[in-house]
Structures are given as C-alpha cells and as structure tokens.
Amino acid sequence: MTHEIPTRDALIEAGIALLAEGGPEALTLRRAAARAGVSHAAPAHHFKGLRGLQTAIAIRAFARFNRAMETHRDAAADTPFDRLAGICDGYLAFVDGQLGLFHLMFTAADVDRDDPEFCVESDRAYSILRAGCAPFTGGADLVFEGAVWSAVHGYATLGFTQKRGQAGGENPPPFRDLLRLIVPS
Amino acid sequence: MTHEIPTRDALIEAGIALLAEGGPEALTLRRAAARAGVSHAAPAHHFKGLRGLQTAIAIRAFARFNRAMETHRDAAADTPFDRLAGICDGYLAFVDGQLGLFHLMFTAADVDRDDPEFCVESDRAYSILRAGCAPFTGGADLVFEGAVWSAVHGYATLGFTQKRGQAGGENPPPFRDLLRLIVPS
DNA sequence: GGCCGAAACTTGACACTGTCAAACAAACCC
C-alpha cells in the first residue's frame, strides 16, 4: 500500500474521475481501464473484480472524508458545539462535493465492507465523530453518538444538502439547527 | 392505474420478488420478464426501460411503506410520543423486512423521482411523519421534522437495524432512545 | 359479420458489461 503499483493507482484515480463525472453508473472496469491506458482485463488482475475496484475506491474515499471532517473541525471556533458542528459541516461538504464517492462508501451494494483496510478507515471516521461528542457526554454514549451520526447521515442522504428536500419546495433548514435540538442545552 | 394491465402488474411483482431474493443486483429486465412468463423485451414496452420498471416498483413500495407507518402508528398507545415512535417503528420495520425496496425508494440512482405518481406517494410519506410531529410543535416546524426524519432515515441506512452497527461490535441503541433525545421533554 | 387500427407482445440484432483462461513479457532470484 505504501509501495504504490502505478497501474493500480491509476485505475483507482480513473475510477474516482468516472464516478465524479457520470455518477455510480459510469464506473466500469472497462472504462476505468481505458482511461488508465491499459487493457480491459487489467483491473481484474489488480483487484479481484469490480467489487475489488469499488472497495479500493471506497477506502481512498473514506480517507478523504476523514480529512474533510478533521479540516472543518480544526477550522471551527474552539467550543465543543462548534467543533462538533464543524465535523458535521465537513461531513456534509464532502457529500455535497463527492456524492459518487459518498454513495460508494455507505450505500453501494457491491463493496466489501469487511475488508480490513476499509474497516480501519471507516472506524476512524466513527472515532472522529465520537471524539467530537465526548465533551457533551463525558465519555462514550451510544445514544448521543447514534443520534448525531444518524441525523447527519440522514440529512445528507435525504438530499437536504441540495436546494430541494424530500418535502415540498421549502428550503431545508441548516443542519446546525437540527444539531442544536439534539445537543443538551 | 385502477385498470391494471395483467402483464404490467406481473412484471412489477416479479421485480419485487427478485429484489427480495437477490438484492438490487438481481433486478433485471430480462429476469423479471422470464419470471412473469413473457419475452425479454416485454418490460421495455410497458415501462420505458429499466428506469421505468424500477420507478414503478418504487411507487408500489412507497405505498406499502406508508401503510407500514400508519399501521404501527395506529397500534401504538394514544400519546403523541408513542404515536410518533410508532411511525418510526413502522419505518424501521419496513427497512428491516424490505431492504431492497427501501434502497430503490430512497437511494437507487436509476429511478425517476420526478414521476408524478412517485411524488404523490413520497409526499404522502412525509405528510404522515409531519402529522406525527405536529403535536410537539403546534404546527409545521421544518427543523423538528427534519431532525426526526433525518434521524430515523440515518438510523436505518447506517444499518442500526441490524445487529452490527457502523461502530464496533456494540449493540445499537434502540431508536426510541434517540427519539427521546430530539423530542422536547 | 368484417375490417381496421391500436395495443400487447415476440423475435432478432447490437453494443456494452464482468469474468475467465490462456498466452506473453519483464523482472527478479538463485
């Protein structure tokens, strides 16, 4: 992993680019191969198959996702609420900008979520959130963490980050307002 | 719609069955056609294409989803909290039992969410939730509704209904506990 | 009754997909 195989890496980046341009449907072994300048069967060698490529992309996506949360958190004002809200902002900014990757990470059926590398990155995501919650609970509190995690994830997947929400034409409320409802005042 | 075309209906039901048995990957125009006992191109005639079939299935799924929420709500104790919690229970029970349909309704890329019939059913779902929220807010409150809707949707899509959650091996907290955090005490 | 037109299908083709087996090349080790 530290010793990157050039073709393997090029295939992952090609896949990310395809995902960004054309959505989940656009990611194809053959297209990624063509874009990386290799033959159509090269991806099947480096990854076990389409599932393997998608898993590899999801792992890299999670790393960027974690970085987005940390960056926004560190840029926020130094209060527990602002830091937690910052994490959520990073979360939602990533979803807004990288919807294809987000879909792969959390909801695509064909990625191996038991892959050890995948688990490392996704566990790290949860631990970032958990650390952001700790000041409010004085330790691990599954209920509070679950509520924040569920709310931000639901907010994102329901499309509240876009202009038009699941409801009618009303503008969605900013997530910060929802968060205030959950955080003990 | 009231005048059901038999083949069209059979194709939808075949698709639902495929989805239940083999997940989203198993739903295929040709397989649905085979199961309905018609030729491989029959679906393309009744629906515009795969997208059309998936949209039709999603519409039917939403109707059942709405029924699940209403049933659970009506079976709950007659307090505002229990009725809202009942709606959420119906929501989560549907996800637990019909994961394939749920995926189609909310997250599948290839369904036409601007379809008028689809909008009718999905709006009805939101209005059920909204009615459940009203006793707490004394009217429409986008923030409160958004928080409940996001939380239950996130709880479901993060896999909290299964034994193993996104976190480590800990058991996920029951949704009722999360809800209590959001509802004004 | 007979016809006609539309609707419900079928048949056949096309391009595209993932996957696999076999071959080939290059590097590396002993």
Next chain:
DNA sequence: GGGTTTGTTTGACAGTGTCAAGTTTCGGCC
C-alpha cells in the same frame, strides 16, 4: 542462465439494456 512470480494483453463467453421490425390479439365501428 533457468525458473518463478508478477504485470498485462488477447480473445472468448454469457449476460445485460435497448431498439427496430415483425406478429399476434383485441376492441370498437360501419
């Protein structure tokens, strides 16, 4: 230098969605 592993290509296969063109079937109308 020979042999093995690794990276990569070529070619094939079954399966997919979609389209064009036929074929059946059925309902209404003269």
